[in-house]
Amino acid sequence: MSFLTNWADWMPTLLKGLLLSIEITAASLAIGLPLGLLLAVATSSPVKAVRWLCIALVEVGRGAPALVVLQLFYFGLPSTGLTVSSFVSAFCALGLTTAAFTSEILRAGLQAVPAGETEACAALGVTRMDTLRFVVAPQGLRIALPALMGFAVLIFQATSLCFTIAVPELLSQAYSIGSSTFQYLSVLSLAGLLYAAITVPASWLVARADRRMSRHLAHAT
Amino acid sequence: MEALNAVLVGVPLTLLVTAAAFAMGAVLGVPLVVGLRSERALARIPCRFLVDLLRGVPAIVWLFVIYFGVSIGAYRFAAVPAAIIGLGAISAAYLAEIYRGGISSVHAGQWEAAQALGVDGRTVFSRIVGPQALRVSIPSMASYLISLLKDSSIASTIGVTEIVFYTTQDARSGGGGLTVYIIAAITYTVLSIPLGLASRALYDSLRKKVSR
Numbered sequence: 001m002s003f004l005t006n007w008a009d010w011m012p013t014l015l016k017g018l019l020l021s022i023e024i025t026a027a028s029l030a031i032g033l034p035l036g037l038l039l040a041v042a043t044s045s046p047v048k049a050v051r052w053l054c055i056a057l058v059e060v061g062r063g064a065p066a067l068v069v070l071q072l073f074y075f076g077l078p079s080t081g082l083t084v085s086s087f088v089s090a091f092c093a094l095g096l097t098t099a100a101f102t103s104e105i106l107r108a109g110l111q112a113v114p115a116g117e118t119e120a121c122a123a124l125g126v127t128r129m130d131t132l133r134f135v136v137a138p139q140g141l142r143i144a145l146p147a148l149m150g151f152a153v154l155i156f157q158a159t160s161l162c163f164t165i166a167v168p169e170l171l172s173q174a175y176s177i178g179s180s181t182f183q184y185l186s187v188l189s190l191a192g193l194l195y196a197a198i199t200v201p202a203s204w205l206v207a208r209a210d211r212r213m214s215r216h217l218a219h220a221t
Numbered sequence: 222m223e224a225l226n227a228v229l230v231g232v233p234l235t236l237l238v239t240a241a242a243f244a245m246g247a248v249l250g251v252p253l254v255v256g257l258r259s260e261r262a263l264a265r266i267p268c269r270f271l272v273d274l275l276r277g278v279p280a281i282v283w284l285f286v287i288y289f290g291v292s293i294g295a296y297r298f299a300a301v302p303a304a305i306i307g308l309g310a311i312s313a314a315y316l317a318e319i320y321r322g323g324i325s326s327v328h329a330g331q332w333e334a335a336q337a338l339g340v341d342g343r344t345v346f347s348r349i350v351g352p353q354a355l356r357v358s359i360p361s362m363a364s365y366l367i368s369l370l371k372d373s374s375i376a377s378t379i380g381v382t383e384i385v386f387y388t389t390q391d392a393r394s395g396g397g398g399l400t401v402y403i404i405a406a407i408t409y410t411v412l413s414i415p416l417g418l419a420s421r422a423l424y425d426s427l428r429k430k431v432s433r
Contacts, residue, residue, distance in 0.1 A: 063410030065371035067378075067385055072402035075389065079398035160279035164378055171282060178289060185290030192278040192286060199277035 003186050010177055010187055017173035018194050024169060025156040027091045032098025032155075033148075039103035040110060041132065054103075061100025066158045069093040074165040090162045098155055102148060109144025110136055146210040153202045157195065170194060224401040227391040228408050231384035234301070235412075238373045238383060241305045243366055246312020253317035255346075258324065268317075275314035281375050283307040288379040304376035308369065315365055323358035324350060356427045363420030367413045374409070384408060 042054040061069075073089035084092070113136045121131040163171040174191035178184040256268030275283075288303040298306070327350050335345040377385035388405040392398040 060406055060410055063371075063413055064406030065374040065385070065409055067374045068388070068402060068406050068409065071385070071389060071392070072399065072406065075392045076399040076402040079392075157279040160281045161375070163281065171279070171285070174282075175285065185286065188282060188286045188290050192282045195279055195282060196274055196277040200273045203273070203277065 003183075006181075006183065006186060007190050010174075010190065013173050013177065014170060014187075014191060014194060017168060017170035017191075018198075020167070021156065021159040021162075021169040022198075024090055024094065024159045024162060024167070025152065028094035028098050028155055028159075029152060031091060031095030033102055035095065035099035036102030037106055037137075039099055040106035043103065043107060058100050058103050061096055062104070066094065066097045067161050067164065069097055070161055070165055086162070086165045086167045089165055090159075090167050094155060094158060094162075097158070098151070101151055105144050105147045105151060106140065109142075109147075110140035112143045113139045143213070146206055146213055149206045149209055150203070153199050153206065156202075157199060160195070224391060224404050227387050227401060228384055228404050231382060231387040232408070232412070234381060235370070235373050235383040238301065238304050238308065238376050238381060239366070239370045242308035242312050242373070243369055245305065245309030246314075246316045246369075247362075249309070249313035250316035250320055253313055254320040254324065257317060257321055272314040272317055275311050276318075280308060280311055280372050281378055283311060284375060284379050300376070300380045303379060304373070304381050308372060308376070311372075312365070312369060316362065319358050319361045319365060320354065322361065323354035323356075326357045327353045356424070359420060359424045359427065363416060366420075367416050370413055370416070371409055 039054050039058055042050055043058060045051045045054070070089060070093040073084060073093045074086060077084055077089075117135055117139075118131055121135055126135070159169055160171040162169050163175065166172070170191055174187045177187045181187070253268055253272060256264045257272065259265045259268070284304060284307040287298055287307045288300065291298060331349055331353065332345065335349050340349065373383060374385040376383055377389065380386070384405055388401050391401045
């Protein structure tokens with residue numbers, strides 16, 4: 001059982017990496033969610049130019065792999081004279097990816113709010129902004145919550161891509177231990193288990209939230 | 222123009238890895254979903270565990286485990302097979318979940334009618350429930366295929382010479398670094414458009430056969 005003593009030795013380093021992965025996830029969500037809400041609202045803007053610009057942004061943001069967006073910031077931007085650190089690249093790239101994906105989730109949530117409520121607000125003379133803030137958003141966000149949680153799990157997994165731009169997160173730590181000890185299988189498996197230790201319980205939570213939110217539907221059918 | 226060429230050189234391998242991994246996943250997903258739906262806990266629990274593990278660990282970690290970690294005797298996986306096996310196994314887990322959703326959407330009456338008519342379990346699956354479940358699953362399968370197309374970019378990290386590999390190479394060798402990445406991003410978006418259209422056409426033609 002010598003691999004267990006190895007695992008114990010590696011654990012502090014890997015946990016430090018895991019903590020960083022979680023921090024990147026949190027930062028990406030903190031940047032991406034407000035931006036996603038903004039995009040969700042703007043893609044149904046009455047101004048044509050705004051609408052099309054936002055739709056294009058969302059489509060390219062969702063169409064491009066997160067890996068490409070990451071490397072675009074880290075390797076691509078310097079050619080324009082703007083050099084960003086690997087951390088800033090990671091936050092910006094994953095934040096933008098989050099914004100593009102969550103804008104679609106949020107849009108679906110906002111649209112699920114019955115149109116009658118928006119119409120009632122208009123009839124009562126409530127401003128568009130207030131309708132969104134007090135009537136549509138609180139209900140729409142609730143509907144979107146399970147899907148947003150599911151996306152958070154995905155973006156946590158995507159932090160492993162930051163390995164390619166030299167952010168010392170979990171996978172980078174595991175890989176550097178592997179390259180110094182040559183015990184790739186052992187250390188990478190441990191890293192995989194650490195990822196799973198977060199994502200598997202998290203996905204159970206998502207499934208639970210999903211069931212709770214659709215409880216009222218189960219009786220109807 | 223030069224940047225565009227640099228990116229396009231990678232397209233064939235991107236498509237190969239995506240298609241092979243999807244094919245592997247589509248086939249292996251079937252026994253997995255049978256296991257997931259099994260009444261025997263001895264079959265169901267290991268399958269559930271496997272699916273959760275495959276989906277819970279990031280793709281890049283799987284590829285690294287297979288590429289750097291696995292050596293059978295003196296045999297090591299080359300980059301392309303490692304990428305296909307890794308992404309294929311992950312696809313199997315995701316597709317099994319999609320199939321499961323499709324199967325549970327088939328009306329219970331279909332099972333009951335088949336049972337009442339004395340159709341045996343295997344035929345129910347392959348002739349009655351399976352085709353209906355597959356039709357329901359097609360839109361989800363297509364969106365998974367599109368996300369797999371993007372995930373195939375991860376294969377560049379173990380040296381598969383696909384789009385991102387050439388993109389990074391071109392960006393590092395000077396030239397307009399930003400332009401080539403933007404071209405790569407647009408290439409992925411453009412590649413996914415025909416997939417979306419094809420899935421819609423397939424779905425419509427399969428629907429026409431049953432809806433009156």
